[in-house]
Amino acid sequence: MDFVSLPLQALAESDDVEGDGIAMTHAIATLRVGGVPDWISQTSSQRGVCSDKGVAKALRKLVNLITREDVQVSLLAVREVVKVAISIDYIIGSCGMCGHATIVGAPGVGRKECLKLVTFAHSGRWFEPVHSLRFSKKQLKGTFVDAVLSAGVEGRCSVMYVDESALVAELPGFDTGILGVCQTLEFANSLVSSADESVRLFSPDELG
Amino acid sequence: MQERIEEEADAREVSLSSNELLLSAFKRRVQANLHVVVCLNPASTAFVPALAANPALTSKAQVVWVADWLPTSIALLPRLLLPSPLGGNASLTDDEIALGYESGNGATDQLA
Numbered sequence: 001m002d003f004v005s006l007p008l009q010a011l012a013e014s015d016d017v018e019g020d021g022i023a024m025t026h027a028i029a030t031l032r033v034g035g036v037p038d039w040i041s042q043t044s045s046q047r048g049v050c051s052d053k054g055v056a057k058a059l060r061k062l063v064n065l066i067t068r069e070d071v072q073v074s075l076l077a078v079r080e081v082v083k084v085a086i087s088i089d090y091i092i093g094s095c096g097m098c099g100h101a102t103i104v105g106a107p108g109v110g111r112k113e114c115l116k117l118v119t120f121a122h123s124g125r126w127f128e129p130v131h132s133l134r135f136s137k138k139q140l141k142g143t144f145v146d147a148v149l150s151a152g153v154e155g156r157c158s159v160m161y162v163d164e165s166a167l168v169a170e171l172p173g174f175d176t177g178i179l180g181v182c183q184t185l186e187f188a189n190s191l192v193s194s195a196d197e198s199v200r201l202f203s204p205d206e207l208g
Numbered sequence: 209m210q211e212r213i214e215e216e217a218d219a220r221e222v223s224l225s226s227n228e229l230l231l232s233a234f235k236r237r238v239q240a241n242l243h244v245v246v247c248l249n250p251a252s253t254a255f256v257p258a259l260a261a262n263p264a265l266t267s268k269a270q271v272v273w274v275a276d277w278l279p280t281s282i283a284l285l286p287r288l289l290l291p292s293p294l295g296g297n298a299s300l301t302d303d304e305i306a307l308g309y310e311s312g313n314g315a316t317d318q319l320a
Binding site: 076078079080084087088091092099100101102103104105106107109110111112115124147148150151152153155156157158159160161162163164182185186188189190191192193195196198199 | 231234235236237238239240241242243244245246247248249250251252254255258259261262263264265266268269270271272273274275276277278281284285
């Protein structure tokens with residue numbers, strides 16, 4: 001048995017085989033009744049107990065649900081994936097505590113898909129810098145600013161996803177340093193290290 | 209930004225008297241709601257330098273190590289991705305997938 005967040009637990013316990021929106025509505029309602037964190041206070045989210053099988057069931061339902069939102073996720077809920085999902089759920093659901101994660105693993109084992117599904121289960125917003133040809137430092141900063149505003153102003157659970165492609169794909173216009181240091185990771189590092197850095201993303205004019 | 213936070217505070221009937229208090233509330237809110245997740249490949253040559261240059265990714269964030277799939281899990285893939293020779297879809301249950309069992313042959317889970 002594992003400790004999981006209430007949305008996952010509700011999805012696991014629901015008899016809705018098709019993974020309909022009813023389970024999600026029930027999950028969110030349960031979460032709200034359990035206590036939304038006060039606006040300026042730090043609280044931890046409530047947790048429920050669920051088996052590995054239940055989490056696998058919840059993941060399969062989430063795949064159905066997220067596909068209806070036009071987000072394509074392909075995930076095979078094997079044991080390793082279930083364990084990762086439980087870990088990520090613990091981190092994303094830990095409100096006010098250490099809510100950041102460094103996921104280390106080979107590509108293709110389901111890291112991003114797990115994260116997407118758990119973010120969806122928590123009704124979170126997904127932010128990801130897209131390294132296209134015309135991507136600039138300004139756009140990179142803009143992506144981080146959007147995530148900070150979503151979390152700080154709207155108060156929504158927001159996940160800023162950065163993957164290893166940032167290490168190798170930074171393009172002209174970026175000051176890619178030595179030793180694989182890149183600005184995407186530097187932004188992520190600053191936000192993880194201190195919440196004060198979130199304010200420094202804004203100019204004094206924007207703050208005023 | 210300040211106006212948006214004040215509007216939100218008014219809506220929730222929270223009093224934010226000064227700019228410092230406002231910024232403090234904003235930071236706490238960011239800390240509570242923003243989750244920065246970095247995915248790295250340990251086989252990459254840039255893995256160790258990247259972590260060395262960004263120490264907060266290991267000291268202030270939780271590190272989740274995603275191991276490679278076990279052979280029992282990989283063995284399930286063909287049954288899920290390929291159609292059954294007898295027709296119809298693969299018939300793995302949630303339990304089998306989650307636990308790495310092969311149906312009909314008893315438990316072959318090597319983790320237990």
